[in-house]
Amino acid sequence: MDTPLIAKDHAELRLGDSFCLEVWHDNGFTRETVTLIAGIINDAAIDAYSYGHCWSLALALHGLTGWPLVFLGRPVCDPDSKFPHFLAGDVCGCQLWHLVVMADDGRILDIQGLTLPVNLEETLSRQGLRTFPATTEMLRAMVSSPTAVAQNLPAARIFATAIVSQAAI
Numbered sequence: 001m002d003t004p005l006i007a008k009d010h011a012e013l014r015l016g017d018s019f020c021l022e023v024w025h026d027n028g029f030t031r032e033t034v035t036l037i038a039g040i041i042n043d044a045a046i047d048a049y050s051y052g053h054c055w056s057l058a059l060a061l062h063g064l065t066g067w068p069l070v071f072l073g074r075p076v077c078d079p080d081s082k083f084p085h086f087l088a089g090d091v092c093g094c095q096l097w098h099l100v101v102m103a104d105d106g107r108i109l110d111i112q113g114l115t116l117p118v119n120l121e122e123t124l125s126r127q128g129l130r131t132f133p134a135t136t137e138m139l140r141a142m143v144s145s146p147t148a149v150a151q152n153l154p155a156a157r158i159f160a161t162a163i164v165s166q167a168a169i
Helices: 043-050 054-065 120-126 136-142 146-166
Strands: 018-025 030-037 069-073 096-102 108-110 113-115 130-133
Touching: 018 043, 018 146, 030 043, 043 054, 043 146, 054 069, 054 096, 054 108, 054 146, 108 146, 120 130
Parallel strands: none
Antiparallel strands: 018 030, 069 096, 069 130, 096 108, 108 113
16 A cells, blocks of 8 residues: 555544655755654654645644744845745745744754754854744745645644654653
8 A cells, every 4th residue: 555645634644654745855946755654753754844844843833832933044035046935024935944933942843853052043143044933924925825734734743742742841
């Protein structure tokens, strides 16, 4: 039997079920399908929820922790970027790279767990990045398909529960 795509029977996913997700590399221009096991954080899960599905995981983590959603991204718009350009307030879509949740003390939570850089803004700045508080307008612009969000959230919730448990939050 083939491993189901997330779009099929997504609501029935349970811890330990196998399913597939499409992962986007190179700002969405290289796609690859990876097989995941719901709730098992391995290289495939880190790849999937770091490249293309961070938004569903961040929404699930936000639901469990109540921590605010924060984008990590470029400080300015890159007019040469192949990433879609749209504006959400004064922020261009090409600036927004990764969606996470952030604790009050500055810790970031995503598929790689709970991290606490010595100085987040300084660390990001060295990488040419910064944080952006996620606004409703940004989230609506980034998530062009509400159906995709609904399809990915059941799996993301299983991973979010495992992440929160491992981080002892």
